[in-house]
Amino acid sequence: MEIDVLKKMLYDMLLARAFEEQAAESYTKGDIAGFLHLYPGEEAVAVGVLHAAQPADYIVSTYREHVHALVRGIPAKVVMAELFGKKTGCSGGMGGSMHLFDREHRFMGGYAIVGETFPVATGIGYAIAMRDLPEAVICFFGDGAVNQGTFHESLNMAALWQLPVLFVCENNRYQIGTEIHRHSAVAEVYKRACGYRIPAHRIDGMDVIAVHQAATDALEQIRAGNGPQFIECETYRFRGHSMADPGSYRPKVELQAFESNEDPLKIAITETVCGYPTPKELAAVGSDNIDNLVQQLCGSDRMSHEQLEAMRAEVAEVVAAAVQFASESPEPSMADAQAALDCNRHGEVLI
Numbered sequence: 001m002e003i004d005v006l007k008k009m010l011y012d013m014l015l016a017r018a019f020e021e022q023a024a025e026s027y028t029k030g031d032i033a034g035f036l037h038l039y040p041g042e043e044a045v046a047v048g049v050l051h052a053a054q055p056a057d058y059i060v061s062t063y064r065e066h067v068h069a070l071v072r073g074i075p076a077k078v079v080m081a082e083l084f085g086k087k088t089g090c091s092g093g094m095g096g097s098m099h100l101f102d103r104e105h106r107f108m109g110g111y112a113i114v115g116e117t118f119p120v121a122t123g124i125g126y127a128i129a130m131r132d133l134p135e136a137v138i139c140f141f142g143d144g145a146v147n148q149g150t151f152h153e154s155l156n157m158a159a160l161w162q163l164p165v166l167f168v169c170e171n172n173r174y175q176i177g178t179e180i181h182r183h184s185a186v187a188e189v190y191k192r193a194c195g196y197r198i199p200a201h202r203i204d205g206m207d208v209i210a211v212h213q214a215a216t217d218a219l220e221q222i223r224a225g226n227g228p229q230f231i232e233c234e235t236y237r238f239r240g241h242s243m244a245d246p247g248s249y250r251p252k253v254e255l256q257a258f259e260s261n262e263d264p265l266k267i268a269i270t271e272t273v274c275g276y277p278t279p280k281e282l283a284a285v286g287s288d289n290i291d292n293l294v295q296q297l298c299g300s301d302r303m304s305h306e307q308l309e310a311m312r313a314e315v316a317e318v319v320a321a322a323v324q325f326a327s328e329s330p331e332p333s334m335a336d337a338q339a340a341l342d343c344n345r346h347g348e349v350l351i
Contacts, residue, residue: 001209003302007311009051009208010297013043013290014315016067019076022319023066023083023097027243031327032083035112036097037064041238041258044289045170046071048211049138049231052219058106058128058137060121063098064170065110068140074102076318077325086329093332094340108137115148117141118167122154125163125228136164136222144175146189155228159196162227166218167193169232170205176241177249193230205233206258206289209296235289258288 020038027036039046042064050059050071061068069079074090082089083097090102098112108124111117121139128135145151146169158165169190175183186192193200199221203214211233218229236258240247247255297303 001212003297005051006209006293006297007303009047009212010290010293010303011311011315012047012051012071013208013293014312015076015318016043016046016070017290018315018319019070019080019322020066022323023080024239024243026080026083026323032097033085034096034098035063036083036243037241038239038243039064039067039237041289042170042172042205042235043067044208044211044293045168045205045233045235046140048208048233049140049166049168049215052212052215053136053138054219056106056133056135057219058108058121058124058135059140060108060117060124060137061100061110061140062114062117062142062145062170063110063112064142065100065140066097068110069100069102069105069107072102072105072107074100074105074107075322077322078102080319080322081326081329084326084329085331086326087332087336088325088329092336092340094337115141115145115150117145118148118150118154121165121167122158122163125158125165126161128164129161134223136166136219138166138168140168140170142175143169143171143173143180143189144178144183146192147175147184151192155193155196155198155230158228159198162225164222165228166215166222167198167228167230168215169230170235171232172235172237174237174241174250177245177247179249188232190230190232198228198230199226200230200232202232202234205235206292208289208293 017040020040023032023036024038026032046067059068059072066079070076078090079100082091082093082095082100085096086093090100095101098110101107101109117139121137124137171189173180180187188202190200190202201214204210214231218231221229298305298308
């Protein structure tokens with residue numbers, strides 16, 4: 001892969017991490033209200049998949065969608081303004097953390113209901129197929145969502161009608177606080193897609209290069225008219241399900257294994273891991289996905305430590321500017337809210 005592409009991926013991953021950590025800080029200060037679901041640890045999935053997408057493709061995301069929006073190209077200050085509930089946000093300050101939307105970037109929303117992304121993405125795929133356009137829709141969801149009825153209904157329709165949908169499972173091992181082996185009879189999520197004859201693959205979601213290659217291959221198949229594709233990305237979130245969740249249900253050794261640069265296998269065998277993951281599984285996944293890419297770039301002399309620090313500094317400036325922009329932006333008025341309810345601003349036939 002070209003060095004410029006890898007550097008852009010690293011920049012997006014660093015921006016994602018810094019943005020989310022700042023969002024957590026702003027939440028504790030009271031600048032962000034409502035629920036806040038953060039993405040640290042999972043950056044390789046959003047970056048790897050969305051760097052394989054085309055500008056004409058559509059994105060459908062979940063309530064944990066800030067990073068998807070950033071990588072898609074929505075400016076950090078616009079996303080932060082939305083989290084702050086400000087008029088300058090991508091949803092006019094009326095969507096908040098779980099309902100980001102940007103028509104220009106074909107970011108068709110984050111959805112707060114688990115499993116809600118499936119019928120929306122399948123419907124968009126059907127519209128694309130009817131118009132016979134070289135476009136695709138990327139549908140993000142978590143491992144917990146595959147137990148919803150909409151998962152099966154949508155995959156069946158997508159396969160039956162050979163719709164251009166890429167289903168991307170962000171398997172972070174926990175459905176809120178319930179470990180996957182306790183909520184799913186089939187823990188290998190990708191195998192469920194095979195029941196609908198949808199080509200499916202399970203990949204290391206902590207390796208952005210592997211994710212990017214898998215997404216690139218899948219989208220090529222979709223654009224070639226070969227119907228929907230499915231990839232399961234094994235990943236891990238470093239924080240709890242939301243800011244209201246301390247994540248105390250996870251063994252300390254498990255979190256340490258992913259956040260540390262040490263060999264997860266060596267860490268895991270020093271303590272008892274209750275059920276999942278096993279030492280072998282921890283070793284297979286690896287540690288922090290950002291550190292993995294940094295080591296590949298700096299370790300092979302394709303990027304200097306000075307360049308890395310300059311990139312971190314640039315990211316810090318972008319995030320600081322985003323907070324300032326959000327803080328200084330006005331809140332939406334009652335008239336804005338009324339207009340959003342009553343007015344079709346684009347003058348289009350919606351039904």
